[in-house]
Amino acid sequence: MEFFGLDCRFDRLDAPLPIFGARVHAAQWSALALAVAEARGRLVSLWGSDERATGDGFAVSAAYATADGLLWAKLGLDAAKPAYPDISRFFPAAIRMQRAARDLVGIEAEDAADDRPWLRHGAWPADYFPLRIGNTGQEHFEPQADAYPFVLVDGDGVHEIAVGPVHAGTIEPGHFRFSVVGEKVLRLEERLGYKHKGIERRFMGMDTDEGARLAGRVSGDSTVAYAWAYAMATESLAGVKAPQRAAWLRALLLERERVANHLGDLGALGNDAAFGFALAQFSRLREDWLRLNRECFGHRLLMDCVRPGGVARDLDADACVKLRRQVTAIAREVAELKDIYDEHAGLQDRLVTTGRVTPELAQRLGLTGLAGRASGQTADLRADFPWPPYDGLAVTACTHRNGDVAARVAMRFEECFASLRMIDALVAGLPGGAVHEPVLVVRDGVGAGWIEGWRGEVFVALETNAQGRIARCHCHDPSWQNWPVLEHAIIGNIVPDFPLINKSFNLSYSGQDL
Amino acid sequence: MWHILKYIARRGRVTEPPPEPLEGAHRAAHAIHADLLAILGRALAIRHVDAGSCNGCDLEINALNNPYYNIEGLGIRFVASPRHADMLLVTGPVSRHMEVALRRTYDATPAPKLVVAVGDCGCSGGIFGESYASCGGVANVIPVDVTVPGCPPPPAEILAGILAAVQARPPIGAGEAASADFEPGFN
Numbered sequence: 001m002e003f004f005g006l007d008c009r010f011d012r013l014d015a016p017l018p019i020f021g022a023r024v025h026a027a028q029w030s031a032l033a034l035a036v037a038e039a040r041g042r043l044v045s046l047w048g049s050d051e052r053a054t055g056d057g058f059a060v061s062a063a064y065a066t067a068d069g070l071l072w073a074k075l076g077l078d079a080a081k082p083a084y085p086d087i088s089r090f091f092p093a094a095i096r097m098q099r100a101a102r103d104l105v106g107i108e109a110e111d112a113a114d115d116r117p118w119l120r121h122g123a124w125p126a127d128y129f130p131l132r133i134g135n136t137g138q139e140h141f142e143p144q145a146d147a148y149p150f151v152l153v154d155g156d157g158v159h160e161i162a163v164g165p166v167h168a169g170t171i172e173p174g175h176f177r178f179s180v181v182g183e184k185v186l187r188l189e190e191r192l193g194y195k196h197k198g199i200e201r202r203f204m205g206m207d208t209d210e211g212a213r214l215a216g217r218v219s220g221d222s223t224v225a226y227a228w229a230y231a232m233a234t235e236s237l238a239g240v241k242a243p244q245r246a247a248w249l250r251a252l253l254l255e256r257e258r259v260a261n262h263l264g265d266l267g268a269l270g271n272d273a274a275f276g277f278a279l280a281q282f283s284r285l286r287e288d289w290l291r292l293n294r295e296c297f298g299h300r301l302l303m304d305c306v307r308p309g310g311v312a313r314d315l316d317a318d319a320c321v322k323l324r325r326q327v328t329a330i331a332r333e334v335a336e337l338k339d340i341y342d343e344h345a346g347l348q349d350r351l352v353t354t355g356r357v358t359p360e361l362a363q364r365l366g367l368t369g370l371a372g373r374a375s376g377q378t379a380d381l382r383a384d385f386p387w388p389p390y391d392g393l394a395v396t397a398c399t400h401r402n403g404d405v406a407a408r409v410a411m412r413f414e415e416c417f418a419s420l421r422m423i424d425a426l427v428a429g430l431p432g433g434a435v436h437e438p439v440l441v442v443r444d445g446v447g448a449g450w451i452e453g454w455r456g457e458v459f460v461a462l463e464t465n466a467q468g469r470i471a472r473c474h475c476h477d478p479s480w481q482n483w484p485v486l487e488h489a490i491i492g493n494i495v496p497d498f499p500l501i502n503k504s505f506n507l508s509y510s511g512q513d514l
Numbered sequence: 515m516w517h518i519l520k521y522i523a524r525r526g527r528v529t530e531p532p533p534e535p536l537e538g539a540h541r542a543a544h545a546i547h548a549d550l551l552a553i554l555g556r557a558l559a560i561r562h563v564d565a566g567s568c569n570g571c572d573l574e575i576n577a578l579n580n581p582y583y584n585i586e587g588l589g590i591r592f593v594a595s596p597r598h599a600d601m602l603l604v605t606g607p608v609s610r611h612m613e614v615a616l617r618r619t620y621d622a623t624p625a626p627k628l629v630v631a632v633g634d635c636g637c638s639g640g641i642f643g644e645s646y647a648s649c650g651g652v653a654n655v656i657p658v659d660v661t662v663p664g665c666p667p668p669p670a671e672i673l674a675g676i677l678a679a680v681q682a683r684p685p686i687g688a689g690e691a692a693s694a695d696f697e698p699g700f701n
Contacts, residue, residue, distance in 0.1 A: 123610035123647060130646050137645050143614070165615050168594035170562045170576050172569055173612060194611045195566045198647035214641055220570025220666070264573070277518055283580035284528060290577070300668060301570055340517055510568050513609075 003071060004035035010071060015236035016247075016387035018069025019448045026085060029075045033062070033087040041066040042366055042379065043091035044450075044459050045476035046098060048105035050132045051076070053465070054444075058082035058107050062094075063448075063459055063476070069385060070450055072461065082107040093366040093481045100514075104131045104200065119193040119513065122146035130201045131472075137201035153179035153187050161495065165194045169499075172509035176498075183494040188487045195513035203473035208234045208441065208462075211470050212307050215460065218475045219511035220301060224250075224257040225453025226460070226475060227306035233462035233473075234308040237447025238439045245433045246310035248389045252323075252426045253302050253311070255419040258454035259330070260289050260301075262412040262419075265506050266334075269409055270341070272500040273350035278337070285333055292326055295319070310436030320427050327427075331420045338413050351406035355489040355501030358403055367485045369456015369478040371505050374411045375403035381452035392429075393422050408504040415454075441468035455479065455508065477511030529584040533674040546677065550589045553680055554600060557589040560676070561599035561623065565616045565652065566642075567606030571633040571666040575603065578669045585673065596620075601628040601679065603672075604656075607635040607642045608649040620656045628679045630660045632672055637661040 001010045001020060008028050010020035024032060036043075044063040051059050057079035064071045075084055086109040088094040098109040099118035106129035117126070122144040124130070130137050153160075158181055165173035175191040199218060203211055215230035216223045228250050235242060242250070263286040270278025290300040296319040297305050298312075305312050315323075341347060357367060359376030367375055380397035382390045398414040400407035442464060449460040456478025465471035486505050490498055532546055550558055564572055578585040585591070593599050596619045608616055620629070631652035634640035639650030652658050659682065662675035 121611045123613075128646070135646075139646050141646070143610070165612065166563055166596075166619050170564075170572055170592060172564050172567070172572065173615065194615070195564075195606070195609050196611055196647050197566050197607055197609045197642045198645040199642070201645060201647070202642060217568040217570070217641055217665075220568040221573060223570070264576075277522070279579075280581055281521070281525070283577070284525070284582065287577060287580045287582050294668075301573065301666065303570065303665065336521060340521065343517065508569065510566075 003066065003068065004032065004039070006031055006035065013236045013446070013448055014239050015232055015448060015450070017381065017385045017450050019072065019236070019450060020069060021072040021074070021446060021448070024073045024075050026075060029062075029073060030085045030087070032064070032071070032073050033090045036064040036066060036071070037090035039066060040363070042368065043087070043093055044070060044457060045461075045474065045480070046087070046094050046101060047461070047474040047476075048101035048107040048131070049463070049472045050105055052079055053133050053471070058105065060084045060101065060107055061461065061474075062087065063461070065379065065457070070448070070459075072448060077107055083110050084108075086110055086112045088112060091366055092364070093484065096484065097480060103129075105129055106132060116149060119196045121148075121193055130198060131204070137198060137204070148191060150177050150189050150191070151187070155181075157181050158186065174509050178495060178498075180495060183496070185490050185493055185495060185498070188490045190483055190487060192483065192509060193513050195510050197513075199514045200474065203470050206470045207468075208308060208439070208464070208470060211462075211473055213304060215473070215475060216303050216306075218514070219477055219508040220303070221261055221508065222257070222453045222455060222458060222477070222511065223301055223303045224253045224306055225451045225458040227304070228254060229449035229451040229458045229460040230462070230473075230475070231306050231308045232449030232451065233447040233460045234439055235447070236449065237445040237462055237464065238442045240309060240437055240439045242310045243434045243437055244388070244431045245314075246435045246437070248426055248430050249311045249315060249435060250306050251389050252423060253297065253305050254451070254453070255423050255426070256289070256293060257302055258419045259416055259423070260286060260293070261454045261506075262416045263289060263334075265503065266337075266409065266412050266416075268503055269405070269500065270347065272503050273347050275344065275347050278341070281333075281337060285330055288326070289330065292322060296323060307436075309439040310434070314435045315430070320430065323427050324424055327420050327424045331417065334413070334416055341409070341413075348406065350497075350500065351409055352404060354405040354497050355493060355504060356402070356404045357485055357489050359401055361488060362403060362485065365485045365488065366481050368481045370411055370415070370454065371408060371482050371485070372456065373397055373399045374407040376401040379457075381450065381457055389426065393425060395422070405500055405504040443468045453478070455506070456482070475514070477508050479507040479509075479512045482507050483512060528581050529587060530582050532583075532588055532677070533670045546588050550680065553683055557591060558601060558676070558680060559591060559593045559599045560601045560603050561593055561596045561619070562603045562605070563616060563619050565604055565606045565612040565655075566609035566648065567633065567635060571605035571636070574666045574669050574672060575605070575632065578673060583669050583673060590676065596622040597624065599623050599627070601630060601676070602656075603630050603632055603676070604652045605632045605636055607639040608652055608655045610647055610649055613649055613655055616655055626683070628660075628683065629656060629658045630662060630675050630679050631658045632662045632675070633667060634663055634665045637663050640665065
């Protein structure tokens, strides 16, 4: 297939969502970026790989979401001087991804404005690239001096507040540098990468079943989304289709993960606005939810429930009754709590107009997922490309246009109700049959998976080597797109509102640090 | 307000008895209270440090604050600074980028101090292991008193690990004469 009138043939991968792949040359690489940007498409991910083992030098890949599906374009790069045209001119979200690709593979975006390291701090030297063939990933270096040049804000009365990496609450590590006047934030600069633990290197050489366990631990709160995207990648690579019952159970697990996270966030958001009642009640509902997860699926957070070829265990009739009963009970409680939220003037005062991202800004910066939908970006894979079983569930994306904390709270309530309705429909109409289909090992294969997780779209690109083991597996978290937008959301707000705004996005550190 | 009070009254109390730190039957909350007072002489203050986890363990630690486990009701609370803490609860393999931050957090915690490593990764590095980017388990970076395996361990097991670490420590007064003997174990 050809897209945007470009003279290059995209082949459709054997996945339930429309995913197309092509090798492009440098001129097509830039032309495609421009064409997608003009058509208001999105950059999903950008990553590099070392393909010298097959004699192809290095490569850079970009995945774009368009109205026709996902386009994965791969550009081969010279082995001696691997460089490619910068695409951050069209997609600001590419900046950090390009910096990360340089840190891990040693490929450069030509004329990129920001050439500071991103995932590399002081743990390894600038001339070591962990994903290059020839490096084992087991090398150990003496820690280097780590002097990161933050952007300095100057002016009368401006001072800096440095926060992290160890934060004051039970949250993940990262560094925030606020430039403030009094209480008002002029600028926030994030520095992430503290949790970089070499996941992409770890994938290399694993067999595809082992990889599933690792993919499910890229970001623990989105384990189902990752496990499903990874499973979809292995299945598209092997040309295998998961049985119908397995697809329904996967959707059931994904929606249960969405509800679990929304319940947790709704409580935490109330708490960050000094409404402790909300935390107590929502965390109670979340605990009820997780306990039934354990009873029905064997794991509170649903880790390792989705595996290549299907799901790890079946659901019996008794469990189905319990799941449906719980959906009714939780829906009633959440509706009652929503009334309390809506009527609480003091709470609404903290939420409305706080941390605002306008739809125009969201579009320009590529805000995605739940936060994007709260700012008028309508993309939701379940509605845009309904793959089984979503094709029978009539999913419509919930959206708001205010883009403030209140809108992101409202999104969570609405998505919670929508997911509860879907869970009930999925359990009620669960088809019979097997829940697993063997997935054969395929040598030199390419596969991809694309899933709408609770935070946004999770993407996995998978390639196997001549032995059928993993040559490269890239996992992409929507947090890559949304972290830079948080820097804009806080501008003009007061420092004490940062925890509230940050929580309303609830982005993954682990998912982007890899 | 009336709506909120009505909601609270209808749900009642859901708090469950805490788990036994080692083996045996459940004990009442007041017994744990009494233990904490005998051993520490005050409430137990915990500082959580995520040194590189996938965030699964952190979710389960957060769950300890829910009304079922009601950890504050036992006299245990999470504090915002290591300088206020008796115990560090560390999750994740220690990424090399967090190595210095974890050491500094440990150094900032006043002695005698306890360290509980939570999760398979905290115990041994787990699926991430040791590499150019990961130091592996927490014990490779700071001394660890108790490990709680699991991926992630459920909240009750984390709580049992916390209680086991406290009980392994001699009661206040007992160590005064022999402080030089037992101190190395907690440094």
